[in-house]
Amino acid sequence: MAGKTLYDKLFESHLVRTNDDGSSLIYIDRQVLHEVTSPQAFEGLRMAGRQPWRIDANIATPDHNVPTTERSGGVDEIVDPVSKIQVKTLDSNCDEFGILEFKMNDQRQGIVHVMAPEQGAILPGVTAVCGDSHTATLGALGALAHGVGTSEVEHVLATQCLITKKMKNMLVRVDGELGIGVTPKDVVLHVIGVIGTAGGTGYAIEFGGDVFRNMSMEGRMTVCNMAIEAGARVGLVSVDQITLDYVEGRPFAPKGEQWDMAVAAWKDLVSDNDAEFDEVVEINGADIEPQVTWGTSPEMVVGVSAQVPNPANETDQVKIDGINRALEYMGLNADQNITDIKLDRVFIGSCTNSRIEDLRDAAKVVEGRKVAGNIIQALVVPGSGLVKEQAEKEGLDKVFTAAGLEWREPGCSMCLAMNPDKLGNGEHCASTSNRNFEGRQGFGGRTHLVSPAMAAAAAVTGHFIDVRELIK
Amino acid sequence: MNKFTLHTGIAAPLDRANVDTDMIIPKQFLKSIKRSGFGKNLFDELRYLDEGQPDQDCAGRPLNEEFVLNLPRYKGTSVLLARENFGCGSSREHAPWALDDFGIRSVIAPSFAEIFYNNCFKNGLLPIILSEEQVDQLFNEVATTEGYELTVDLENQVVKTPSGEEMAFEIDDFRKHCLLNGLDDIGLTLQHADDIKAYEEKRRQSAPWLFDAIK
Numbered sequence: 001m002a003g004k005t006l007y008d009k010l011f012e013s014h015l016v017r018t019n020d021d022g023s024s025l026i027y028i029d030r031q032v033l034h035e036v037t038s039p040q041a042f043e044g045l046r047m048a049g050r051q052p053w054r055i056d057a058n059i060a061t062p063d064h065n066v067p068t069t070e071r072s073g074g075v076d077e078i079v080d081p082v083s084k085i086q087v088k089t090l091d092s093n094c095d096e097f098g099i100l101e102f103k104m105n106d107q108r109q110g111i112v113h114v115m116a117p118e119q120g121a122i123l124p125g126v127t128a129v130c131g132d133s134h135t136a137t138l139g140a141l142g143a144l145a146h147g148v149g150t151s152e153v154e155h156v157l158a159t160q161c162l163i164t165k166k167m168k169n170m171l172v173r174v175d176g177e178l179g180i181g182v183t184p185k186d187v188v189l190h191v192i193g194v195i196g197t198a199g200g201t202g203y204a205i206e207f208g209g210d211v212f213r214n215m216s217m218e219g220r221m222t223v224c225n226m227a228i229e230a231g232a233r234v235g236l237v238s239v240d241q242i243t244l245d246y247v248e249g250r251p252f253a254p255k256g257e258q259w260d261m262a263v264a265a266w267k268d269l270v271s272d273n274d275a276e277f278d279e280v281v282e283i284n285g286a287d288i289e290p291q292v293t294w295g296t297s298p299e300m301v302v303g304v305s306a307q308v309p310n311p312a313n314e315t316d317q318v319k320i321d322g323i324n325r326a327l328e329y330m331g332l333n334a335d336q337n338i339t340d341i342k343l344d345r346v347f348i349g350s351c352t353n354s355r356i357e358d359l360r361d362a363a364k365v366v367e368g369r370k371v372a373g374n375i376i377q378a379l380v381v382p383g384s385g386l387v388k389e390q391a392e393k394e395g396l397d398k399v400f401t402a403a404g405l406e407w408r409e410p411g412c413s414m415c416l417a418m419n420p421d422k423l424g425n426g427e428h429c430a431s432t433s434n435r436n437f438e439g440r441q442g443f444g445g446r447t448h449l450v451s452p453a454m455a456a457a458a459a460v461t462g463h464f465i466d467v468r469e470l471i472k
Numbered sequence: 473m474n475k476f477t478l479h480t481g482i483a484a485p486l487d488r489a490n491v492d493t494d495m496i497i498p499k500q501f502l503k504s505i506k507r508s509g510f511g512k513n514l515f516d517e518l519r520y521l522d523e524g525q526p527d528q529d530c531a532g533r534p535l536n537e538e539f540v541l542n543l544p545r546y547k548g549t550s551v552l553l554a555r556e557n558f559g560c561g562s563s564r565e566h567a568p569w570a571l572d573d574f575g576i577r578s579v580i581a582p583s584f585a586e587i588f589y590n591n592c593f594k595n596g597l598l599p600i601i602l603s604e605e606q607v608d609q610l611f612n613e614v615a616t617t618e619g620y621e622l623t624v625d626l627e628n629q630v631v632k633t634p635s636g637e638e639m640a641f642e643i644d645d646f647r648k649h650c651l652l653n654g655l656d657d658i659g660l661t662l663q664h665a666d667d668i669k670a671y672e673e674k675r676r677q678s679a680p681w682l683f684d685a686i687k
């Protein structure tokens with residue numbers, strides 16, 4: 001019999017029962033809650049007179065629409081009325097039910113997918129859900145993490161279980177060595193370019209091969225974060241020493257005897273050598289250069305030395321129409337050099353790229369340089385209060401502000417433009433976030449997804465440039 | 473979810489076909505973070521003479537005195553008589569939420585829009601389909617009799633009029649089972665609470681570090 005994949009192991013070890021209709025009930029070890037998708041779930045509980053099944057499985061923080069400008073005045077001073085009421089409602093729900101929450105001005109507050117691993121709330125081998133599609137980030141720890149909708153948030157709160165169907169297994173294997181200036185973000189953008197935004201639909205994707213084995217935990221999180229942009233609800237990396245080193249000593253991680261017991265159990269959280277995947281994609285890491293998306297879907301991506309595609313080179317009519325429509329929305333010409341794209345704003349942040357390593361990468365590029373004159377605004381938004389604190393200890397905030405970038409409070413910010421940080425109509429933005437859909441960062445806004453280093457390079461030159469030219 | 477077994481209450485006639493979900497609860501009220509509290513804006517445009525705003529106190533608003541639910545004799549209505557294709561339009565679940573919050577337990581009509589019909593069951597509301605003639609008869613009787621009450625007996629699948637007449641209705645067995653027992657998706661899962669507890673106990677043994685750690 002063939003061995004098991006990591007996904008198979010995680011799924012099977014959490015199976016509570018198989019329902020008559022073929023769906024499965026799996027036990028959920030952890031739920032992470034934020035202000036946008038939880039209010040009606042709590043309300044539903046109250047209306048039905050139900051209690052959460054297990055309080056200590058939950059952790060919460062507001063992130064999606066907290067202001068990232070000075071906010072010491074607290075929740076009462078949030079200007080947008082809907083944002084204010086959502087944040088307040090999360091606070092009161094967590095207070096009422098006794099759920100641990102890091103409130104807006106708590107040092108530990110942050111973007112859900114940054115805060116949870118940072119705190120050790122997500123550990124190898126757990127199942128986790130969160131009402132946000134980028135929950136796949138947490139798979140970097142060898143955890144089975146699903147993004148869910150509000151009704152599922154309520155279902156998990158009430159039953160500690162999720163109704164789901166087993167997915168198929170895909171292995172994305174990247175071997176070889178990455179070139180200088182090529183980051184985890186470039187790897188995952190390249191992968192999405194290869195398999196397409198629907199390529200992973202119905203699959204749990206495991207990222208394997210030398211490149212991921214040698215990658216830091218933070219880099220693995222960046223990669224798993226974007227599994228959903230390849231259509232997969234789940235992204236995973238097998239557990240190894242890098243995982244254990246990352247987890248050890250975190251506030252909610254096991255300690256002492258329990259740590260030893262946990263490590264022994266986690267050793268098995270790898271895909272067996274003879275595991276069979278339904279689909280395998282192989283990529284050579286040495287072929288990847290810094291990536292830039294030119295269109296309105298993450299798969300519309302090319303290397304920085306390339307040109308914007310020309311629909312005339314395509315034969316498939318659907319593709320041709322897609323390219324034309326994207327070119328029009330983005331205000332670009334076919335065959336234009338990527339490096340000729342002029343930018344108006346720069347956003348360094350989001351659950352994809354707002355961790356300390358990301359900020360270090362960006363700071364290295366801007367150090368001793370100035371934001372270009374045509375850039376209206378360049379934002380750096382750390383992923384959590386603790387990331388912010390660490391960056392300030394290292395003096396990164398000074399590097400950014402000296403160069404003319406804004407240093408902000410933690411939150412989702414311009415990733416989805418639910419708070420006041422938005423693109424203007426027609427503006428081009430070099431963004432380290434994960435979605436470049438039409439209007440995602442503001443009505444008419446034109447998003448180009450890049451790595452933190454590439455975004456920093458764009459900030460100081462005013463257009464896209466191969467970051468390797470600046471860090472030689 | 474509320475159980476529905478047997479219910480007797482005041483019936484009110486809403487004599488309009490194709491009542492859509494925007495009429496049941498207009499879109500400006502959808503921004504709420506809640507799923508309760510929509511009752512005061514149920515049929516907002518029919519009920520009030522001014523345009524309703526979210527978060528407004530409705531007590532001082534000018535009422536449309538002619539609207540059926542504003543008539544004193546229909547105060548406390550819990551069974552709504554309606555015409556064909558009730559609940560058409562957008563799929564918003566706010567429509568059954570608003571009816572439920574207002575105190576309606578059952579809607580009787582010759583036909584319903586499909587999504588609305590499904591959404592009712594998820595929210596403990598019983599939509600009943602009777603024939604055109606039967607609905608006509610109920611409309612006539614309610615108009616001529618003040619304090620007219622209907623009894624809805626889900627177990628036996630009949631609507632009883634004050635004179636004792638019984639009108640049988642059809643309902644899917646599974647849906648009936650869920651309503652009688654107050655089971656929504658969560659309720660159905662909770663039927664397996666013993667399995668969940670057994671799993672959890674095992675998990676507590678094999679991974680004790682996952683319990684009582686976050687507080």
Ligand code: SF4
Nearest residue numbers: 134350351412415416
């Ligand atoms: S940063 Fe963006 S993608 Fe990530 S959780 Fe926030 S809104 Fe979602």
